[in-house]
Amino acid sequence: MATGLMLFALFFGAGNLIFPALMGQQAGDMSVPAVLGFVFTGAGLPLLGVVAMAYSGERDVQALAGRVSPLFGLGFALLLYLSIGPLFGMPRTATVAFEVGLLPLLPKGQHQPALAVFSLLFFGLAFWLAMSPSKLIDRIGKILTPVLLLCIVLLVAAAWWQPMGSWQPAQGDFAQSPLAAGFLAGYQTMDALASLVFAMMVIEALRSAGVRQSVSVARLTMGAGLLGGVFLALVYVSVAFMGASSVAMLGVLDNGAQVLSRIAQYYWGTGGNVLLALIIFLACLSTAVGLIAACADYFQRLYPRWSYRSYALALALISCVLANKGLSGIIALSVPMLMLLYPVTVVLIVLTFLHRWLGGRQSMYVCAMLPALAVGILDAWHTAFGFSPASQQLLTQWLPWYGIGLGWLLPALLGLIVGQIYRLWVKPAQAPA
Numbered sequence: 001m002a003t004g005l006m007l008f009a010l011f012f013g014a015g016n017l018i019f020p021a022l023m024g025q026q027a028g029d030m031s032v033p034a035v036l037g038f039v040f041t042g043a044g045l046p047l048l049g050v051v052a053m054a055y056s057g058e059r060d061v062q063a064l065a066g067r068v069s070p071l072f073g074l075g076f077a078l079l080l081y082l083s084i085g086p087l088f089g090m091p092r093t094a095t096v097a098f099e100v101g102l103l104p105l106l107p108k109g110q111h112q113p114a115l116a117v118f119s120l121l122f123f124g125l126a127f128w129l130a131m132s133p134s135k136l137i138d139r140i141g142k143i144l145t146p147v148l149l150l151c152i153v154l155l156v157a158a159a160w161w162q163p164m165g166s167w168q169p170a171q172g173d174f175a176q177s178p179l180a181a182g183f184l185a186g187y188q189t190m191d192a193l194a195s196l197v198f199a200m201m202v203i204e205a206l207r208s209a210g211v212r213q214s215v216s217v218a219r220l221t222m223g224a225g226l227l228g229g230v231f232l233a234l235v236y237v238s239v240a241f242m243g244a245s246s247v248a249m250l251g252v253l254d255n256g257a258q259v260l261s262r263i264a265q266y267y268w269g270t271g272g273n274v275l276l277a278l279i280i281f282l283a284c285l286s287t288a289v290g291l292i293a294a295c296a297d298y299f300q301r302l303y304p305r306w307s308y309r310s311y312a313l314a315l316a317l318i319s320c321v322l323a324n325k326g327l328s329g330i331i332a333l334s335v336p337m338l339m340l341l342y343p344v345t346v347v348l349i350v351l352t353f354l355h356r357w358l359g360g361r362q363s364m365y366v367c368a369m370l371p372a373l374a375v376g377i378l379d380a381w382h383t384a385f386g387f388s389p390a391s392q393q394l395l396t397q398w399l400p401w402y403g404i405g406l407g408w409l410l411p412a413l414l415g416l417i418v419g420q421i422y423r424l425w426v427k428p429a430q431a432p433a
Contacts, residue, residue: 004227013287015189018256020236024243030170030178031244037182042189043232049195050225052352054218061196068365085295088334090319093284094119100257101277119323123316126288151279156238158267165248180404197294339379343372343408367419371411
């Protein structure tokens with residue numbers, strides 16, 4: 001139970017409140033299919049990632065991705081840790097905590113200086129908590145998470161008991177393809193990427209707590225993943241429906257931080273802003289602690305000449321500097337990287353479960369991964385720089401589901417089939433690794 005609560009708190013950070021709240025506003029009367037899509041990528045994929053990591057028996061993410069090739073494993077692990085760590089994920093924790101919790105209480109003109117001071121204090125505290133990774137279960141799972149869940153219940157209860165208004169018509173992509181739009185919106189939580197990393201933290205925490213047998217470690221890790229995934233799904237459903245009912249009173253706002261702030265103020269006044277600030281601070285702090293610990297541990301193993309403490313300090317300082325770019329800037333920079341990494345991550349998770357059943361040959365991984373990587377690069381380029389109308393029309397016409405962001409799915413499946421044909425008919429069968 002404590003490990004599952006710790007895992008939930010590690011996942012539940014900057015994006016897990018603001019993105020479903022904004023999605024609820026935009027989805028409106030299409031919130032049910034939109035939430036289903038969001039829950040799949042925002043809670044289902046993280047659960048599968050945790051289970052896949054425990055099932056694989058590999059020592060870390062690099063070793064798991066190294067089944068494609070050692071070079072691919074190194075490159076994927078570096079991009080993954082940098083994305084969820086100092087470049088995007090970690091700075092976003094401080095920025096969201098500031099913009100949702102403190103910014104509404106500050107006078108105009110004090111934004112940037114206050115953000116600089118807050119981010120310095122925030123990452124100073126996160127660095128201190130991350131100095132004892134073996135104590136994360138006690139500090140997060142048994143203390144921070146119960147307080148966080150209680151605060152969330154208080155906030156959501158009022159909105160469910162007395163909704164602000166009826167759901168309004170859906171907007172944009174949510175009006176056309178709400179399930180797919182919700183699926184893609186779940187990317188922004190970054191939890192599926194972090195799942196492969198946090199699973200290893202759970203495994204190490206269990207071993208530090210005295211669990212030694214591999215079967216017991218795998219079973220408890222899967223149980224923790226299930227508990228964490230269920231809590232995430234419940235929060236997503238509650239917050240998204242809360243956002244959907246707010247449009248009639250508040251109108252459609254620019255971002256999820258504004259949505260939550262206005263909802264909290266509507267129901268609880270100034271006390272609501274204080275409650276929301278506490279929720280966001282606890283959520284973002286626990287995630288920041290987990291990310292610092294995970295990234296410092298990986299880089300220390302990759303290049304042991306620096307100590308864990310040195311890496312943790314460097315990560316905290318870099319994140320502190322980048323946090324001052326602001327929430328909108330961080331999100332804009334992170335989306336292209338997410339469009340690149342998510343297809344690759346999903347394919348890697350699926351292949352992990354199919355490893356023994358399909359023979360576990362490298363050809364299976366290479367043939368399935370290359371098409372997903374190619375389409376992921378196209379999606380990242382499209383998000384960052386755009387395509388000409390002719391190129392966009394060509395891709396939409398010849399690549400099924402490309403228009404809804406799932407163009408990688410069929411090529412990866414065809415690649416997997418090709419890999420199996422190669423294994424069965426070109427190369428002699430080999431026992432699973």
